[in-house]
Amino acid sequence: MNDDDQRRRVPGTDTLLALPAVIRARERLSDAAVRAIISAAQSAARDGDLAVDDVERAVEEAVRERLPLTLRPVLNATGVVVHTNLGRAPLSAAARAALEAASGYVDVELDLETGRRSSRGSAAREALLEACPAAEDALIVNNGAAALVLAVTACGRPPGADSPPGEIVVSRGELIEIGAGFRLPDLMESTGARVREVGTTNRTHLDDYARAITERTRCIVKIHPSNFRVQGFTSDVGIAALRTLADEHRLPLIVDLGSGLLRPDPLLPDEPDIDGALTAGADLVIASGDKLLGGPQAGLVLGRHEAVRSLARHPLARAVRSDKLTLAAIEATLRGGRTPVHAALHVDPVRLRGRTEQLAARVGAAVVPHDGRVGGGGGAGVPLPGWAVALPEDVAEPLRRGDPAVLARVHAGRCLIDLRCVAEEDDERLAVAVQTAKEAAARGPERDD
16 A cells, blocks of 8 residues: 555544543643644654554544643752752642632632632732731742842833933942853843942952942942852942932842741841841841741732832833742742741751661662752851762663653762652652662663663
8 A cells, every 4th residue: 555545544634523531631731732742643644653554543542541731740850949940849738729729719909808800819919928027018920030129220210201211339349140151230231221330259248339330320239149158359239338328329129039038037147037138237138038937929028108108109010920829839838837948948857867778778779968059049158967868870861751750969970869859649650650660770771672
């Protein structure tokens, strides 16, 4: 039979849509997703990559296996608590339940008592104020970068003002670049303002700020360089000193802390906290919700009432506002129980070692000392002492590609499995995954012949 005859025998779309498995699948998959599966099988048959007689079977198998979501859950065995590539903070049980509750109709902008429209996200705002007594007001936007853009925009030039955008005074040592080449000075200048750098990379003094302030200055910004440390001959200017200077020139003081630590944590002695920054005199403090706070992606703005209200009233606030799911998860994170981030940071070392030794015995491997990390731009350089199961490096790939997917750390020719961020109820799944990956690595790469 020639190729043209083969192509004519490929089942039509209507025939494949009528298959019982496809009809059932259309209750959970969109029409576009189902038709894409069918089209792929038909194309494979026409190209000779799939036998015509196997098209129906291939379509049935594909629709049974296809899920509406392609994101895959991953067991984080790297020891990095706030892992950006894995979605940063895993949500608490309370936050996950809140997402489910908020997935339908909810009173996000409605007062059920009066039947009138209410302020969006008021419950999450109140939860933030409960957690940070030094804050007079709070605002939640969709991420930390949006919070900084909104703050700089609102302070740099009020809406409707005829004056041109002004200058933002910031220390040269705080003009950081974070992941994927994202640079905070570029972000701030995207608002039309000019970033006025002061001081040097390693040392900035109060006089540097004072000399840079002119009639064009709109605000002073202090940024915590959370993803690196400069040590040695260094100096910077604290918030309290900048507060005095800002008052002298009637300028707002914006402090971007990034990591979202609410209160001091002895585990992270050099990590600034929101409450402390507000107490020291910041008008506005900006942080992310999905780092040390342990919540969803969000930009948190806390500070003096009028400063926060000026942001909330700005037209840009509408473009960066949070949705109902984020607001629900933030509130539940703050008012619920201990978050997975807090649990991983403050893990019981005796219990962690015991679990590690049990896994090592189960899979026939050694236990080695291993330092975890905070990650996500928090606690830069702070080790989290612990242990890991050491396996050959070639186990990492089948682990990563397995079910469940497990991400381990590959270092110095070894695959290191750190249980710090693995929930204890997942220990059995992890052990089976490791054993399966070891067997796959022993067999070597699969061959297509």
